[in-house]
Amino acid sequence: MIGLIATLVEAVILHNYLLLVGALTVFLLSLKSRDLGLVGYFVYILYFAQRVEVTSLYSYDGLTTALTFGFAALLLLEDVLRGELQIDKTEIVPSILILLGLIIPEAAIAGGLLYLAVRVPSAWGVLFGSVALALVILLRSTLESLGTSGQVALVSAVALGAAATLYLLRGPEGRTMFTET
Numbered sequence: 001m002i003g004l005i006a007t008l009v010e011a012v013i014l015h016n017y018l019l020l021v022g023a024l025t026v027f028l029l030s031l032k033s034r035d036l037g038l039v040g041y042f043v044y045i046l047y048f049a050q051r052v053e054v055t056s057l058y059s060y061d062g063l064t065t066a067l068t069f070g071f072a073a074l075l076l077l078e079d080v081l082r083g084e085l086q087i088d089k090t091e092i093v094p095s096i097l098i099l100l101g102l103i104i105p106e107a108a109i110a111g112g113l114l115y116l117a118v119r120v121p122s123a124w125g126v127l128f129g130s131v132a133l134a135l136v137i138l139l140r141s142t143l144e145s146l147g148t149s150g151q152v153a154l155v156s157a158v159a160l161g162a163a164a165t166l167y168l169l170r171g172p173e174g175r176t177m178f179t180e181t
Contacts, residue, residue, distance in 0.1 A: 002091040002098070002115060003027070003076030009101040009108050010072040014065070019048060023076050030080040037080040045073060064105050071112030078119075090118045 007023035022044045030037025052069045054062045087095070094115035101108025 001079060001085070001087045002095050003072065003079035005095050006072035006075045006098050006108065006112065009098055010068050012102055013068060013105055014052065016051065022048065026076065027079055030083045031085065034081070034083050037083065041077055041080045064109070067109045068101065068105060071109060075112060075115065091115065
C-alpha cells in the first residue's frame with residue numbers, strides 16, 4: 001500500500017491525478033494476477049515517465065520532482081509484486097513521512113529513503129546510491145549538454161543495473177523486491 005500512498009502524494013504535487021488513476025488500475029490488476037499487474041506497471045511507467053517533466057537533475061525543482069516520481073514508481077512496483085491489500089509494519093513510519101510530502105515535498109523523498117533503508121540490505125543501497133551520485137557528479141557537464149534525456153538515461157541505467165544485480169544475487173523465486181529469501 002505504500003506505493004499507492006506515494007503515488008497519491010506525487011499526483012497532488014504534480015497536479016496530475018491520472019497518475020493515481022493509473023496506479024490504482026495497475027494495483028487492482030496485480031490483485032487479480034501478478035503477471036497482469038507487471039504488464040500494467042510496464043505500460044504505466046512507459047506512459048508517465050514521458051509525461052513527468054524534469055528540466056534538469058541539477059536544479060532543485062527538477063531533482064525533487066525526479067526523486068519523488070522515482071520513489072513513487074519504485075514503491076508502486078513493490079506493491080504490484082507483493083499483490084496484497086495489506087499494510088506492513090515497516091510501511092507505517094515511511095508512509096507518514098510520504099503523506100507529509102503533501103506539505104513538504106522533501107518529506108516524501110525522506111519517506112522513500114527510509115523505506116528502502118529498512119527493506120534493502122544497507123551495503124547494496126549504499127553501493128548503488130554512491131555509484132549513482134558519483135556518476136551524476138562526474139558526468140555533470142556531459143549530462144547538461146545532453147539535456148534531460150541524457151540525465152534520465154543515466155539514472156535509469158543505474159536503477160536497472162541495481163535491479164538486475166539484486167535479481168541475480170537473489171534469484172527469481174522471490175515474490176517481492178526487498179525481502180530476504
